[in-house]
Amino acid sequence: MNLKSYLDLFELLGTDTSSREERRAFGLVNVVTKNKPLEQLSAWVYENKTKLKKPALSETFSSTLYSMTLLISVIALLFGFLSGVGLLSYNGHEPVNVIYFIAMVVFLPLFTMTLTLFSMFRANVTQSMLVHISPAFWMEKILGLLPNKIEDNLKEVKINPLLANWIVIKRSQIIALAFSFGLLLALLGVVATKDIAFAWSTTLSITPEAFHHFLHTLAFPWRDLYPSALPSIELIEQSQYFRLGDKLSDEMIQNASKLGEWWKFLAFATLFYAIVLRFTMYVLSEFGFKKAIQRSCLSLDGAERLLRDMNEPIISTYANENEQQFIQRHTAYDQMINALDASYDVIQGWAIAKENLSVIADSMKVISPKFFEVGGGNTLDEDMEIIYHSRGEVLLYVKSWEPPTMDFIDYLEALVKRVDKVLVCPVGTLEDKYETEAKEVNVWARKLSMFGSAKVWLKV
Amino acid sequence: MMHPKFAVVGHPNKGKSSIVSALAMDDSVQISDTPGTTTKKRSFPLKVDGEILYELFDTPGFQRARRVLAWLEQHDVSADKKHEVVQLFINEHKDDPKFNDEVELLEPIMNGAGIIYVVDGSKPYGEEYEAEMEILRWTGQPSMALINHIDESDYSEEWKRALGHYFKMVRTFDPMNTSLEQHLSILESVAQLKEEWTASVKASIRLFEKYHEQMLDRSAAVISKVIYKSVSLVEKLTFYGEDATKDEKNRIEEKYKERLRALERSTQKSIESIWNHDHLQKEQQSFPLEGMDLFSEETASVFGLTRKELLVTAAASGAATGAGVDLLFGGATLLLGTGLGAVIGGVGAFFAFNELSEVKVLGQTLGKRYLEMGPMENRNFPYILLGRTVYHTTQVAKRSHAVRGVAEFHMDSIFKEKWLNDDLRKSLEKYHKKFRSGKEIEAEELAEYEVLIRDVLKYLI
Ligand SMILES: Nc1nc2c(ncn2[C@@H]2O[C@H](COP(=O)(O)OP(=O)(O)OP(=O)(O)O)[C@@H](O)[C@H]2O)c(=O)[nH]1
Ligand SMILES: [Mg+2]
Numbered sequence: 001m002n003l004k005s006y007l008d009l010f011e012l013l014g015t016d017t018s019s020r021e022e023r024r025a026f027g028l029v030n031v032v033t034k035n036k037p038l039e040q041l042s043a044w045v046y047e048n049k050t051k052l053k054k055p056a057l058s059e060t061f062s063s064t065l066y067s068m069t070l071l072i073s074v075i076a077l078l079f080g081f082l083s084g085v086g087l088l089s090y091n092g093h094e095p096v097n098v099i100y101f102i103a104m105v106v107f108l109p110l111f112t113m114t115l116t117l118f119s120m121f122r123a124n125v126t127q128s129m130l131v132h133i134s135p136a137f138w139m140e141k142i143l144g145l146l147p148n149k150i151e152d153n154l155k156e157v158k159i160n161p162l163l164a165n166w167i168v169i170k171r172s173q174i175i176a177l178a179f180s181f182g183l184l185l186a187l188l189g190v191v192a193t194k195d196i197a198f199a200w201s202t203t204l205s206i207t208p209e210a211f212h213h214f215l216h217t218l219a220f221p222w223r224d225l226y227p228s229a230l231p232s233i234e235l236i237e238q239s240q241y242f243r244l245g246d247k248l249s250d251e252m253i254q255n256a257s258k259l260g261e262w263w264k265f266l267a268f269a270t271l272f273y274a275i276v277l278r279f280t281m282y283v284l285s286e287f288g289f290k291k292a293i294q295r296s297c298l299s300l301d302g303a304e305r306l307l308r309d310m311n312e313p314i315i316s317t318y319a320n321e322n323e324q325q326f327i328q329r330h331t332a333y334d335q336m337i338n339a340l341d342a343s344y345d346v347i348q349g350w351a352i353a354k355e356n357l358s359v360i361a362d363s364m365k366v367i368s369p370k371f372f373e374v375g376g377g378n379t380l381d382e383d384m385e386i387i388y389h390s391r392g393e394v395l396l397y398v399k400s401w402e403p404p405t406m407d408f409i410d411y412l413e414a415l416v417k418r419v420d421k422v423l424v425c426p427v428g429t430l431e432d433k434y435e436t437e438a439k440e441v442n443v444w445a446r447k448l449s450m451f452g453s454a455k456v457w458l459k460v
Numbered sequence: 461m462m463h464p465k466f467a468v469v470g471h472p473n474k475g476k477s478s479i480v481s482a483l484a485m486d487d488s489v490q491i492s493d494t495p496g497t498t499t500k501k502r503s504f505p506l507k508v509d510g511e512i513l514y515e516l517f518d519t520p521g522f523q524r525a526r527r528v529l530a531w532l533e534q535h536d537v538s539a540d541k542k543h544e545v546v547q548l549f550i551n552e553h554k555d556d557p558k559f560n561d562e563v564e565l566l567e568p569i570m571n572g573a574g575i576i577y578v579v580d581g582s583k584p585y586g587e588e589y590e591a592e593m594e595i596l597r598w599t600g601q602p603s604m605a606l607i608n609h610i611d612e613s614d615y616s617e618e619w620k621r622a623l624g625h626y627f628k629m630v631r632t633f634d635p636m637n638t639s640l641e642q643h644l645s646i647l648e649s650v651a652q653l654k655e656e657w658t659a660s661v662k663a664s665i666r667l668f669e670k671y672h673e674q675m676l677d678r679s680a681a682v683i684s685k686v687i688y689k690s691v692s693l694v695e696k697l698t699f700y701g702e703d704a705t706k707d708e709k710n711r712i713e714e715k716y717k718e719r720l721r722a723l724e725r726s727t728q729k730s731i732e733s734i735w736n737h738d739h740l741q742k743e744q745q746s747f748p749l750e751g752m753d754l755f756s757e758e759t760a761s762v763f764g765l766t767r768k769e770l771l772v773t774a775a776a777s778g779a780a781t782g783a784g785v786d787l788l789f790g791g792a793t794l795l796l797g798t799g800l801g802a803v804i805g806g807v808g809a810f811f812a813f814n815e816l817s818e819v820k821v822l823g824q825t826l827g828k829r830y831l832e833m834g835p836m837e838n839r840n841f842p843y844i845l846l847g848r849t850v851y852h853t854t855q856v857a858k859r860s861h862a863v864r865g866v867a868e869f870h871m872d873s874i875f876k877e878k879w880l881n882d883d884l885r886k887s888l889e890k891y892h893k894k895f896r897s898g899k900e901i902e903a904e905e906l907a908e909y910e911v912l913i914r915d916v917l918k919y920l921i
Contacts, residue, residue: 024509161900298903304681313508315671318486318736320505326490326497351588377587380530401583403473403495406523406558429584431613443473443495 001042003065006163006293006300007058008045013302015051020309027310037307038294044306069171073178080182081189088190095199095241098262105183105270106218112176113281119169120288160296166289173282180274187270191263198262199241208237215265221276222268229264333449335457340425343367345392350408351376352397352427360397360427360434368395375411387414393421400426400436404447416455424448425459464657465515465573466650468606469565469596471589472496472521474580475608475635478862480504480518482635483643485736487861489518496520501564506664513664514657517573519565525591528562532598543600546570566599574653575603577627582611585618593626602653604629606646629653635862640672675857676921678734680914683849684906686727690720691842691895694834704831709819716833721746724845728852735856744852744869835898842892843880850916851875857921879916887912 026044033039052058087104090096159167190196200211212233216223219230231239239259297303347368349357354373361368372386374396394415398404416422426444427434441460448458468476472495481489484504490497504516522528528549535545547570553559569575575596579589596603605627607616616632623630631649633642644665651661695716699708732740820832836842851871859867891909894901 028509162902295902295904299900299906304903304906308678308681312674313670314510315667315674316507317484317504318488319484319502321502323488323490323502324500326492326494326499351586353587375526375588377590378526380526399586402586402588403471403521405472405495405521405525406561407526410524410527429613439493443493446494 001038001290001293001297003167003293004058004062005042005045006297007061008049008052008056009041009297009303010300011052011057012045012048013300013306016048016302016306020314023306023309024312024314034311038297040307040310041297041303044310065167069174072171072175076175076178077182077185080179081186082182083179084183084186085190088186088196090190090194090196095197095239095259097201097241098198098266099200099202101187101266102218102269105180105266106273109176109180109274109278113277116169116172116281116285119165120285160292160299163289163292163296166285166292170282170285170289173278173285177275177278177282180270180278183274184267184270187263187266191267196263197259198266199239199259200236201241208233208240211240212236218269219265221272226264226268228261229268231262231265235259235261333445333458335448335454336445336460337423337457338460340364340366340395340423340459341393344395344423346370346372346390346394346419347397348372348374348386348390348394349397350374350411351399351402356430357397361395363434366395375408383411384414387411387418390415390419392419393423394419396422396424398424398426398444400428400440400444404444409447409451412451412453412456416453419455421455421457423457423459462572463512463514464654464660465517465568465571466576466653467501467517467519467565467568467573468576468578469519469569469592470521470578471580471592472523474521474578475610475862476521476578477518478635479576479578479606479608479633480516481862482638482860483646484516485861487737487739489861491862491864496523496561499561499564501568503568506667508667513660513667515573517568519568520561522565522592522595523561524559525562525588525595528559529591529595532595539600542598543570546595546599562595566595569596569599569601573601574650574657575599575601576650577603577605577623579605579607579619579623580610581607581616581619581632582609582613584615585622589622593623597626603627604631604649604653606630607632609634636860638860638862639858640668644668675734676914676917679731679853679857679917680910682727682730682734683846683853683913683917684910686723686849687842687846687892688895688901688906688909690723690845691836691892692834692898692901693719693723693836694832694898695719696830696832698830700829704819704821704829708831712819712831712833724848727849731849731853732856735853735859736861737856737859740856740859740867741865742867742869745871835896837896839892842888842895843885846888846913847871847876847880850879850913850920853917854920857917879920884912884916 026047027034027040030040030043033043083104084101087101088096212231215231215236223230235258239262343366345368347357347361347366347370349360349372352360352373353376354371357371357373361371370389372390374383374386378386396412396415398408412422412424424444426436426441428436428440441458445458445460448456468480470476473493477489477491477498480502481487481491484506486504489502498518498520500520502518504518505512506514506516531549532542532545535548537545546566549559550563550566550570553563556563577593577596579585603626605623607619607623607630609616609632620630629649629652631646633646647661647665647668651658651665693716695712697708697712697715699705732738821829848871852869855867855869888909891905891912894905
């Protein structure tokens with residue numbers, strides 16, 4: 001994952017319309033990246049790259065960032081070079097005080113690097129104050145104000161502040177590195193083209209011994225490898241310079257050729273403190289930046305969902321095809337009566353046993369010479385036999401809670417051919433004292449209306 | 461090997477579709493009190509990444525069972541040939557409209573499906589069921605009976621005695637009140653129908669458990685996202701002229717509120733979708749943003765936190781600083797005294813109890829001017845939204861897919877007590893504070909918050 005793929009991911013997540021099935025299919029095809037969310041994300045970005053609108057946001061952004069960094073670095077290099085030349089300017093009368101240069105190539109870098117380290121630690125927490133001190137931050141702000149410098153679509157990029165911090169930190173290192181190279185170039189250039197007398201001078205009462213000790217400490221990385229790049233105690237004594245003394249002490253003049261020896265120390269100090277250490281900082285920042293990109297990728301809106309969709313199996317339980325819409329017919333049924341007569345020619349019970357039938361009839365105060373159980377456990381032939389013996393008006397009890405089946409309708413069809421009138425009377429359970437529910441009776445009414453025979457009536 | 465299949469069969473209108481709907485978690489199945497609602501068999505496969513583990517069939521009810529049985533019995537064959545007769549029946553009556561329902565329901569069985577015979581245990585047993593059960597016996601397929609209770613009354617004893625003659629296994633199941641345990645326990649029974657099926661159905665049981673976890677995870681993710689998004693929401697409105705007019709200020713406030721409502725709506729949709737309740741119709745209280753009387757005792761006690769709870773939470777999470785701390789300590793010492801109301805009122809103003817967020821005018825110096833509203837300053841808001849969302853999620857998650865009709869979601873004050881305690885409030889506040897700060901939230905932080913929410917859901921569902 002790099003900045004480019006982060007931006008691509010950002011853009012893709014914003015516009016992606018892939019279904020869960022498609023995402024899962026991708027996850028299954030790319031099984032090697034399973035459990036490696038970042039690899040999965042970058043594989044996904046790679047796969048979907050073609051969907052990005054041209055020019056991709058990442059292209060514009062990185063090229064803008066690149067050219068800005070380049071520009072600022074060149075400026076920094078020049079600036080470093082000029083500063084170096086300024087610091088080493090030697091008018092032939094006064095020697096060049098190495099203290100300034102040491103401050104510039106050792107203490108300034110050490111100080112800014114400490115700040116950088118600090119902001120690195122703080123970068124993950126919030127928008128770090130320290131980042132705002134960085135030249136990279138401000139130069140960009142200034143460049144941003146130039147018209148047409150930043151394309152419109154770049155303004156839409158909402159870079160994660162954590163990432164933004166690291167972008168600034170990393171680029172500050174590059175710029176500082178360029179500046180340091182400028183200094184080194186200046187030093188080498190000036191040393192090569194001029195004969196400079198270096199000296200050291202301070203208001204503080206520092207003995208040459210102490211100063212030597214100090215330089216010895218500073219030179220720890222290279223003093224054993226290049227002993228000549230550490231000024232000897234004699235050289236330090238010889239090159240101490242007091243403003244109030246003679247213009248140049250005799251000793252200095254005598255050792256003029258030796259005074260030049262300082263440059264080696266300065267070069268090594270620049271190389272180590274301003275360049276090698278800074279480069280280490282750059283490597284560190286690169287590392288932090290990479291980590292920040294990784295974290296930011298996972299924080300992108302939709303990234304977590306995408307990963308989940310890729311890695312979770314799709315479990316489904318629902319029907320494959322849609323159901324045919326069931327249309328309920330609401331034809332009103334008007335062949336209904338409210339009260340039973342006192343007697344009927346035949347009383348039949350659909351799936352109601354004969355003994356229960358007489359109890360029901362009793363409770364409703366109806367009498368009849370004939371009682372039959374039909375349907376239920378009867379065979380079809382038995383039913384036909386009963387129909388054959390039926391005539392006149394038939395009271396047909398049915399269980400109100402049982403839905404009328406086509407078996408019942410078949411029977412009714414045969415029955416009406418034989419008799420004059422059939423009164424279908426739904427009854428509830430014994431526990432409900434044969435009371436019915438309107439809902440249940442409606443079901444019967446609907447069925448009978450579909451049957452549509454003038455001879456059939458329903459008791460409600 | 462073929463995956464196991466199960467056909468849910470029975471008399472019309474006894475809840476076959478309801479049972480399938482519940483077991484398949486499909487809320488689109490047509491269920492009605494009109495017999496004959498289902499006219500065609502329908503398959504409900506359990507699939508993982510497209511691979512079928514088992515298949516469930518909904519079927520129409522028996523219409524002419526006696527006639528079919530009479531037909532079958534005309535063929536006098538030995539027991540090992542009976543299923544062939546059933547197949548013959550299907551072949552001969554495929555295009556006979558008279559036997560449409562029987563053919564539809566027998567077909568999956570003859571294709572190897574196990575039988576789940578459904579009866580209504582709230583109505584008495586009747587002899588007329590015997591023809592159906594006899595036909596099922598002719599198919600020779602493994603079978604079990606499920607007693608469903610459509611009404612209150614109970615005739616299951618007589619049913620069990622009768623069903624015992626035809627089925628090795630008789631179970632009760634309520635499709636209208638399902639839970640994961642019940643669902644799985646039915647599957648456990650089904651697994652025993654045939655030895656070859658056991659492994660596959662057991663795998664399905666584990667899959668259902670995983671599915672449930674998945675749904676919890678996804679819900680927690682959606683919920684934590686919406687809380688974060690709503691609390692950190694910033695709405696902008698550019699304006700022209702010297703100062704924003706009252707109208708413009710109202711407009712941004714409306715826009716802000718509408719965004720909040722839209723976020724809640726889309727979250728509810730996602731949750732319903734996660735739990736396969738895409739067809740849910742619901743009735744619920746609207747979000748109490750209007751007039752923002754969030755701190756009326758009533759709203760607070762039902763939805764969010766009371767003043768006292770908020771104060772304690774704020775103090776515990778270190779949200780109280782400066783004046784807040786003073787007021788808090790003042791408040792604490794006065795907690796028993798009569799000045800409580802006044803002190804808390806003052807603190808209320810400090811904590812922006814009653815407002816959502818201030819409308820700020822920005823960009824004055826740069827020429828571009830705009831109004832900005834958000835992030836949410838109201839301390840109670842995240843709890844209100846969380847409470848509502850968690851409530852909605854539990855209701856949706858617990859709702860059986862067989863239930864039709866409008867769901868009424870009316871949260872009461874007891875609900876909050878079920879899941880929100882002091883410790884949780886403290887942990888939540890830490891994140892709410894971060895959300896409010898307007899800073900970007902790390903994926904890990906949101907994940908931690910998600911874990912909190914997930915635990916709540918797991919506990920409630
Ligand atoms: N209260 C309650 N009602 C139920 C239950 N099971 C089914 N019902 C109701 O009974 C009616 C019939 O349910 P369905 O699932 O459509 O029955 P079915 O067996 O599929 O009916 P058909 O397809 O017409 O054969 C519906 O109104 C359901 O709401 C239950 O356990 N409790
Ligand atoms: Mg049905």
